[in-house]
Amino acid sequence: MKYLDEFRDENLAAPLLQELHRTFSKPFRVMEVCGTHTMSIFRNGLRSLLPKGLKLISGPGCPVCVTSAAHIDAILAIAEQTNMRIALFGDLLRVPGSTGLSLANGSAKGAKVDVVYSPMDALEIARSHPDEMIVFPGVGFETTTPGIAATILAADNCGIDNFTVFSTHKVMPPPLLALLDDPDLKIDALLCPGHVSTIIGASAYVPLAETYKLACVVGGFESADILQAMIMLAKQINRGESKVENAYTRAVRWEGNRRAQQMTAAIFEPVDMEWRGLGYIPQSGLGIRSKYKHYDAVTRLGINLIPAAEPKGCLCGEILKGKKEPPACPLYGKRCTPGTPVGPCMVSSEGTCAAFYTYGG
Amino acid sequence: MCLAVPMKVLEIQGDPDDFLSDQVALVDIDGISKEIRLDIVDRWPDVGDYLIIHAGFAIHTLEPEEAEENIRLMQQMAAATDIPDNPSEMP
Numbered sequence A: 001m002k003y004l005d006e007f008r009d010e011n012l013a014a015p016l017l018q019e020l021h022r023t024f025s026k027p028f029r030v031m032e033v034c035g036t037h038t039m040s041i042f043r044n045g046l047r048s049l050l051p052k053g054l055k056l057i058s059g060p061g062c063p064v065c066v067t068s069a070a071h072i073d074a075i076l077a078i079a080e081q082t083n084m085r086i087a088l089f090g091d092l093l094r095v096p097g098s099t100g101l102s103l104a105n106g107s108a109k110g111a112k113v114d115v116v117y118s119p120m121d122a123l124e125i126a127r128s129h130p131d132e133m134i135v136f137p138g139v140g141f142e143t144t145t146p147g148i149a150a151t152i153l154a155a156d157n158c159g160i161d162n163f164t165v166f167s168t169h170k171v172m173p174p175p176l177l178a179l180l181d182d183p184d185l186k187i188d189a190l191l192c193p194g195h196v197s198t199i200i201g202a203s204a205y206v207p208l209a210e211t212y213k214l215a216c217v218v219g220g221f222e223s224a225d226i227l228q229a230m231i232m233l234a235k236q237i238n239r240g241e242s243k244v245e246n247a248y249t250r251a252v253r254w255e256g257n258r259r260a261q262q263m264t265a266a267i268f269e270p271v272d273m274e275w276r277g278l279g280y281i282p283q284s285g286l287g288i289r290s291k292y293k294h295y296d297a298v299t300r301l302g303i304n305l306i307p308a309a310e311p312k313g314c315l316c317g318e319i320l321k322g323k324k325e326p327p328a329c330p331l332y333g334k335r336c337t338p339g340t341p342v343g344p345c346m347v348s349s350e351g352t353c354a355a356f357y358t359y360g361g
Numbered sequence B: 001m002c003l004a005v006p007m008k009v010l011e012i013q014g015d016p017d018d019f020l021s022d023q024v025a026l027v028d029i030d031g032i033s034k035e036i037r038l039d040i041v042d043r044w045p046d047v048g049d050y051l052i053i054h055a056g057f058a059i060h061t062l063e064p065e066e067a068e069e070n071i072r073l074m075q076q077m078a079a080a081t082d083i084p085d086n087p088s089e090m091p
């Protein structure tokens, strides 16, 4: 397949790995921010191949994992009401709320739940179910939000009345700032997310690189992409540099995708947002602007967020901060497995616990 | 959440300047064609272009030069230790 096979060529990854070992001369700690990177690193067995002293820390970039128990509880509460139908991305289905129940249990009890691939599919469901209110839980980072914004605009243009979005959208730079301010967490470098950067642009990391003296490289998702990014990081570390470089030029521009940025800004505005494990972070979320409040589940359905504890014993919070690894959790692999997840880091295929369990630490 | 597989445009509908028109591309996924929204794509594609897609929306139209530059840099780094069998193929 074009633009894929050439980047998956074994003749590329093997010498890149050799080059990384040759370049590496100073130990450093790199946070891979994005859940898709975490998954790719595990799936390709890269962790054990990297130079000793190059320590990978999984960051808060799995959108399902950072959705708070209070938000999940609110979605579960909506699902119990009559005439409501939840249309959602599939990986939300099995995330437990504070009681341990998930929408997967709820739909067994008769709640109406549809798994969709795109928010536009949820709009189609609204069209074909005029007697029900379709609620779409908006979960995701900068990559997902513009499409949901476009869907709200389409609903408005078509006059579709029975469609609302429960926005728990989050933006990436603020939690990174919060993590980097934590003196316990020593990070020297960032492997910046691939497709979040397609939208926000590589330039978005310049303030981080400058303020925290971090080496930053935007990388793609194939082994060769990740190895190339690691080589570039190692070179920066060797030279004592802290700048932003782009190793994923086929998908990411310096300035990002302006059209998508404008779409998001037209519909959403920054709000304070609760992150699982990280707590409230100022201006780290996106709420629906009052002009489009007709499509805002919070105002339309009167959703009240009730503070909720995370599942008992679950260390997702520490794991999302990069402070602990899954085997440190007493439930890991015992009560908590991908088949019977206790916490969100085990539910999502991009969660660090699921990656550890499936591919081995 | 992120699919790294770029998909080829078979057909385009809608007007890039009119958000009220259905902005849709038909793309090829393993021989099956699928509708992808173009509302937020950075560059309006042509038939034959490749798109990066997220949750049913195209988020980037690949520019052949950018992709070539990407692979060239990788090959250059890879070549730092590995002498290719056929050096004339290297850029």
Ligand code: SF4
Pocket (backbone or CB within 6 Å): A313, A314, A315, A316, A319, A326, A329, A330, A331, A332, A333, A336, A337, A341, A342, A343, A344, A345, A346, A347, A353
């Ligand atoms: S193993 Fe399960 S309970 Fe433990 S931190 Fe991971 S998701 Fe939470």
